[in-house]
Amino acid sequence: MSDFDDESTFEDTFFTISRSSDGLYKDRSSKFFYFSFPVKNEEEIKSHLAELRKKYYDARHHCFAWTLGKDADQFRANDDGEPNHSAGDPILGQIRSNNLTNILIVVVRYFGGNKLGMSGLIQAYKTSAAQAIEENEIIEEQVKAAVSIQFPYPVMNDVMKLIKTHDLQILAQEMTLDCQMQLEFRKGLEELIVSSLEEIEGLELTVI
Template identity: 45%
Template sequence: MENPADTDTYYTIAAPAEALYKEKGSKFLCYAYPVRDEDRIREYVEALRKRYYDATHHCYAWRLGPEGASFRANDDGEPSSTAGRPILGQLLSRGITDTLVVVVRYFGGTKLGVPGLIAAYRESAAAVLDEAERIEKTVNARFVVEFGYLAMNDVMRVVKEMQPVVADQCFDNACRMTLSIRRSREEALRDRLSKVEGLHMEFEGYE
């Protein structure tokens, strides 16, 4: 079985992208956005609904999380699985996550049929993802460490040698640091810090 620590990278897009696809008079306005949570997704979808209030459909799909475990596809009134699923399929086939793709359709007067719709939404999603820059990111483990002032030198020695990202820190009689390190190096950092006397470590999850 594959160790998750060996697969601690994932792909997303660097910035929003746009594209236009046309099929038998219908226009498909295609948008892709890097996203990290469902609140942001709702904001983007609602903004497009308002901007293109007279469009026939606003179909979309998204994936969230380093492994894309959270996802959704929405047909917005198109026949079942003819819009959202083909859009999601492009995200899956390209291995892209933390991304929202919205396709706004203006009906052109000629019905495309189920196969035609599936192909049109697939090509629309492909067109906008072709415009987007695909980037690789690391899966990082994030945790909080708390320790007494007397342990400061030991902790800072580990931080200097292991070089985790220090997201937050507070040094007083009781010290606290929020650290982030790529998943493949998490175990080594945990092991080093666990040897610091009096240190308490709390895992906050992967990002």
């Protein structure tokens, strides 16, 4: 049996959340509205942050943390005016303790008139982030890879057989003088898929 026959050997999966969610945590008259979002890039993160700032324009603080990438090697934590490390880091800590990535958590605070102190703030933001995760659903996702292929009609059966065998997803296709497709599959299969496609006569391949 080759390594490709056992998909459990692939290190191409990660844990994230399945959907957007929100809720409210209160502590001594301060309100902490928390939000969690599954995200794939910084553009999505900026969009969510902008929408929340527009909707909750009168809030004193919009604190957040996010991670991106299979190994969560891209990340940021922001205190947004709260004392250093009292908000963003506790939020990020909850993301990491749940081994999550491709996630954004935002906690919007309305000050209630009573100061919570450093430990109180840390606890409030930590609890808000924890509830944002707890009230969502953690799922396992696969890192994806994709290729663009072009091939003559006579080898269509060979291509479709490969697509069916490895359950490849057709992202786009165009049938003109030749056939063109964009295929997506789990990253752990990339070497096998590319080498198998390259064996098909007349097929041209580009890794996207």
